[in-house]
Amino acid sequence: MRKELSDGELAVQIGLGSDAEAEGELYRRMAPRIRLYGLRHLRDEQAAEDLTQQVLMKTLEALRAGRLQTPEKLASFVLGTCRISVLDLRRNTQRRERLLEKFGADLTAPAQAWLPPLDHDQLARCVQSLRERERSVVVMTFYDEQTGADVASFLGISEANVRVIRHRAIQQLRDCMGVAG
Amino acid sequence: MNCSEPFGAAVLGDYWLGVLGGGEEEVLEEHLFGCDECGARLREMIALADGVRNLAKEGCLRMVVSEAFLRRVEEEGLRVRQYTLPAGGEAQCTVTADDDLLIARLAADMSGARRVDLSIRDGDGVERLRLPDIPVRAGASSVVYQESMTFAKAAPDNEMIMRLMALDEAGERLLGEYVFHHTRSLPGPGGW
Numbered sequence: 001m002r003k004e005l006s007d008g009e010l011a012v013q014i015g016l017g018s019d020a021e022a023e024g025e026l027y028r029r030m031a032p033r034i035r036l037y038g039l040r041h042l043r044d045e046q047a048a049e050d051l052t053q054q055v056l057m058k059t060l061e062a063l064r065a066g067r068l069q070t071p072e073k074l075a076s077f078v079l080g081t082c083r084i085s086v087l088d089l090r091r092n093t094q095r096r097e098r099l100l101e102k103f104g105a106d107l108t109a110p111a112q113a114w115l116p117p118l119d120h121d122q123l124a125r126c127v128q129s130l131r132e133r134e135r136s137v138v139v140m141t142f143y144d145e146q147t148g149a150d151v152a153s154f155l156g157i158s159e160a161n162v163r164v165i166r167h168r169a170i171q172q173l174r175d176c177m178g179v180a181g
Numbered sequence: 182m183n184c185s186e187p188f189g190a191a192v193l194g195d196y197w198l199g200v201l202g203g204g205e206e207e208v209l210e211e212h213l214f215g216c217d218e219c220g221a222r223l224r225e226m227i228a229l230a231d232g233v234r235n236l237a238k239e240g241c242l243r244m245v246v247s248e249a250f251l252r253r254v255e256e257e258g259l260r261v262r263q264y265t266l267p268a269g270g271e272a273q274c275t276v277t278a279d280d281d282l283l284i285a286r287l288a289a290d291m292s293g294a295r296r297v298d299l300s301i302r303d304g305d306g307v308e309r310l311r312l313p314d315i316p317v318r319a320g321a322s323s324v325v326y327q328e329s330m331t332f333a334k335a336a337p338d339n340e341m342i343m344r345l346m347a348l349d350e351a352g353e354r355l356l357g358e359y360v361f362h363h364t365r366s367l368p369g370p371g372g373w
Contacts, residue, residue, distance in 0.1 A: 033214050036223060040197060075214040115228040123232045124241055132315045135244050142230040143237040144253045145198060154247040155316045167191040174190055179225055
């Protein structure tokens with residue numbers, strides 16, 4: 001087993017020719033990051049997985065063809081490819097309609113499989129222990145991803161206050177759940 | 182993993198909600214593509230958001246909700262059982278296995294109230310729970326309270342009294358009292 005390569009060394013190694021171990025390392029290193037990006041921007045686990053495959057394929061093609069001018073900037077290249085690919089996905093209405101048809105109401109459901117496990121009963125206790133306004137902000141925000149303006153209107157406070165309450169409530173939930181940091 | 186400048190939960194939460202400014206978002210994404218420690222923290226944040234979302238869908242939280250929230254859950258196909266009571270009103274109520282959310286609409290004149298508490302009492306009038314300083318929109322003529330469906334589905338026949346109270350320097354003032362006569366319609370005797 002060879003030492004862990006830097007991003008630049010990895011890019012160079014893949015560019016030198018067929019190296020399954022290096023390509024596997026690229027997948028291991030970049031796939032979780034791409035998936036996270038995809039989940040954030042596409043709000044769908046399957047779409048995020050599709051994006052991951054698509055971006056890794058483009059990255060491998062570029063590396064094998066020696067098209068990456070600055071190997072040390074591998075992560076930036078992958079991020080840039082993610083951004084372009086997500087824009088393409090959004091522009092491609094046919095594909096979007098296909099996703100909607102395929103996944104329907106689940107399109108906005110967050111990913112489950114690769115998220116850390118959470119004690120459901122403990123979370124219920126933690127949410128219930130929040131102050132009323134904090135609970136309203138957290139639930140309205142995360143259930144429906146309502147905008148700060150909607151929540152502010154319901155609570156009769158400013159958007160800036162909603163943001164402060166949300167931050168405080170998130171920190172309290174993390175503390176209550178024993179999440180470090 | 183050893184991130185020298187970890188992003189805090191607040192920033193990661195804002196990123197997940199899409200409310201970071203464009204510049205801030207770009208900086209964070211550049212960081213996330215080189216830092217698996219912050220990536221792990223973002224996944225924790227998503228799990229938290231996901232967990233809260235699931236709790237809301239299960240109707241197991243006791244809380245005041247908005248009309249927009251109710252519309253959204255109904256759009257999602259969840260079954261909402263609602264009871265609407267005027268101040269001083271009573272209702273015969275129950276829950277069935279098909280119900281997802283249990284809602285009480287409590288009408289009251291809340292004009293001028295600076296702080297409103299919701300007091301939940303048993304049939305003898307003993308306070309069992311108080312939700313202090315509940316969110317009340319200016320000009321609102323009712324409070325939309327969600328009772329825990331877990332609690333309601335486990336309940337035997339019982340009586341519950343809710344009171345909306347206004348609080349100010351002068352003390353506590355009753356805005357409205359609402360009595361719920363719950364009849365168990367689910368199999369089994371029930372019991373908390």
